[in-house]
Amino acid sequence: MLAADSLCIFRGDRLVLDGVSLRLNAGDAMLLTGPNGAGKSTLLRVLAGLRKPDSGLLTWNGQSIFDDRAAHAERVAYIGHQDALKPGLTVTENLRLFTRPGANMAEALEAMDLLPLANLPARLLSAGQKRRTALARVLLAQAPLWLLDEPSLGLDSAAITLLGNAMTAHRARGGMLIATTHVPLPLDNSCALALPGATDHRPFAAYEEGDGA
Numbered sequence: 001m002l003a004a005d006s007l008c009i010f011r012g013d014r015l016v017l018d019g020v021s022l023r024l025n026a027g028d029a030m031l032l033t034g035p036n037g038a039g040k041s042t043l044l045r046v047l048a049g050l051r052k053p054d055s056g057l058l059t060w061n062g063q064s065i066f067d068d069r070a071a072h073a074e075r076v077a078y079i080g081h082q083d084a085l086k087p088g089l090t091v092t093e094n095l096r097l098f099t100r101p102g103a104n105m106a107e108a109l110e111a112m113d114l115l116p117l118a119n120l121p122a123r124l125l126s127a128g129q130k131r132r133t134a135l136a137r138v139l140l141a142q143a144p145l146w147l148l149d150e151p152s153l154g155l156d157s158a159a160i161t162l163l164g165n166a167m168t169a170h171r172a173r174g175g176m177l178i179a180t181t182h183v184p185l186p187l188d189n190s191c192a193l194a195l196p197g198a199t200d201h202r203p204f205a206a207y208e209e210g211d212g213a
């Protein structure tokens with residue numbers, strides 16, 4: 001089980017997340033919502049173990065994920081806003097870089113309707129095709145925890161249906177997922193965590209000193 005308790009996270013000197021807690025068990029899905037800048041991507045990166053919270057606890061089956069980051073990386077499939085594909089490699093070659101034992105390449109390609117594009121270099125893909133490739137990478141990771149930052153970004157309605165099917169199948173196998181989104185996603189029986197967004201509305205000039213990192 002993934003559990004976050006009272007997570008606080010600063011970006012620069014701003015408190016972006018203030019006491020966020022959540023629980024996720026096998027088969028659970030959570031939608032993370034909130035206005036632009038509310039901290040959804042920041043929270044996902046923390047849950048992925050890519051960034052430490054400034055305070056609070058983050059555990060997997062009761063043990064801090066930061067005790068063994070490598071073990072946590074093995075259990076997470078994360079996609080950010082960028083699809084992070086290597087432009088000179090084909091779709092299949094890109095996917096092979098992330099394939100873990102037990103994964104089925106043909107099934108992943110089919111699940112995201114990528115079979116006709118399998119041998120195309122990634123640089124020739126459209127935005128939605130790149131997103132489908134990034135989602136196929138998630139399937140191939142064989143990870144119990146999916147962390148998806150706006151997974152439907154750039155997808156047409158047929159691809160959103162494929163995404164919904166993939167998420168349903170993952171949960172049916174006991175997987176869990178958290179997805180940030182600004183639009184409805186095809187996800188039954190999910191819970192929602194709405195981040196309120198900043199209360200700090202300093203004028204832009206106030207950020208110019210010491211707030212760049």
Ligand SMILES: Nc1ncnc2c1ncn2[C@@H]1O[C@H](COP(=O)(O)OP(=O)(O)OP(=O)(O)O)[C@@H](O)[C@H]1O
Pocket residue numbers: 011012016034035036037038039040041042043198211212213
């Ligand atoms: N490198 C950084 N240094 C300082 N502040 C940052 C940095 N990166 C992001 N922030 C701030 O952190 C806050 C949260 O950003 P984040 O990307 O997590 O929001 P979000 O909810 O995912 O937004 P969106 O809906 O636009 O994707 C924002 O106010 C942003 O300005």
